[in-house]
Amino acid sequence: MLKINDLVKVYPTGDRALDGVSTTIGGNSIVAMIGPSGAGKSTFVRCINRLVEPTSGQVWLDDVEITSLSKNGLRRERRNMGMVFQEYGLVERLTVMENVLSGRLGYTGFWKSFRRKYPKEDIQKAYATLDRVGMLEMADKRVDELSGGQRQRVGIARAVLQTPKLLLVDEPTSSLDPETSRKVMELLTEIAREDDIPVLINIHEVNLAEQFADRILGLSDGGLVFEGSTDELDESVKNKIYRSDNSQDQDDISNDKTVVDESTEIESNVEL
Template sequence: MLETKNLEKVYQTGDRALDDVSVTLDGTEVVAMIGPSGAGKSTFIRCINRLVEPTSGDVWLDDVELTALSKPELQRERRNIGMVFQEYGLVERLTVMENVLSGRLGYVGFWQSLRRKFPPDAIEHAYETLERVGLRGYENKRVDALSGGQRQRVGIARAVLQRPKLLLVDEPTSSLDPETSHAVMELLAEIAVDTDVPVVINIHEVHLAEEFADRILGLSDGSLVFDGPPAELDEAAKTRVYQGATDSVGASRSTGESADNQLSQDELLTKNG
């Protein structure tokens, strides 16, 4: 179970990205977070694994209060939280297999990771995961030779290899064509069921959220203004979600979130490897 209690984030600019957001997620549901740019969607996801530090509030994963952990404790607990980045977060000079196996870096010793020596069961699981995401046969290709959709699948495979309790996905379809976007969302929904893991997806395409999510959270100006199944996301609900943010506030928050996103991605990769 994931629970956020009264979660708030105020950037140094004074912009409030999250305002008293309390959510409880349980089971293997696919949860889509929607809202205008700058509404706080990426900030919410990154506050869960503390790639962005919340200003106040609590985050719990099962019986562990993530917001109370020291840095070493947090590093260990992050093994239970898979993360798929909008910009993939892959090491492009490495092969597909090397990138996927980096999902196990939190479980092997320093020298093993330095020499890229992984247990046989991890390698077997990597092959199985590549098969699941439709990339079997690509394991020896360099990531910089792949398409955007293929890179996104590598990022998903890496996160799955962690065997996480929770999978966080930040705008997986933002740079993909409609057909590939549909395939990626379908894959994430299948993974939620097959691995018995809840998936939280920050997404702009409302029609994809309605098609693939079991539950939709709507953020507007950092506040949770909708929480329910797709069938209840009527025009009135969409208006509540999308009419709140002004262009000036959204632009300011987007700038703050973009900076945090890039720094946080580099930080996570460093911590994991």
């Protein structure tokens, strides 16, 4: 169970990305967060695992308060929060298998991982996970040889290999064609049901949110303006969510301030 209480994020520039957001996510539900560019969606997802440090508020995963953890405590708890990044967050010079196994960094430690000394059971599970996402035959290929959809599947496999309690997904379909986007959403839905974990997805495509999500969170100007089932997402609600057109994209501000390169993404999410 993920609980968010009055989450606020204000940057030193004065930009207010989140304005007291509260919600609860649990079970094996697919929860889609929608809203205009600059609404604070990426900031919200990244505040949960503290890739972005919230200004105030609380984040709880089961009985652990994420927002009060020390650096070492956060490293351990991030193992329970799988993250799938918009730009994949993969190391392109490494193989598919090496990228997927990086999902076990939080358990094996840096030096064993650096020397490729993963436990046999982790390697076996990695192969099984690649098979699950339809990428087993690509295990030995370098990531820079893959298409966008294939890279996203590798990123999903890496997150699943953490055996998380929660899966956070930031714009998984933004760079993909419609058919590949649908397949990625189908895969995320299967993972939620089969692994019995909640999946929180920040997504721009409202039609995909309506098709695959169990619940919708509507964010506008940093505030939660709608929370309900997909059946409740009628035109009046959509107009309420998308009523403003921000000139300053707070999500881009978040990305610029917290992510320097792909390797930083991986290390931040599965710190040793």
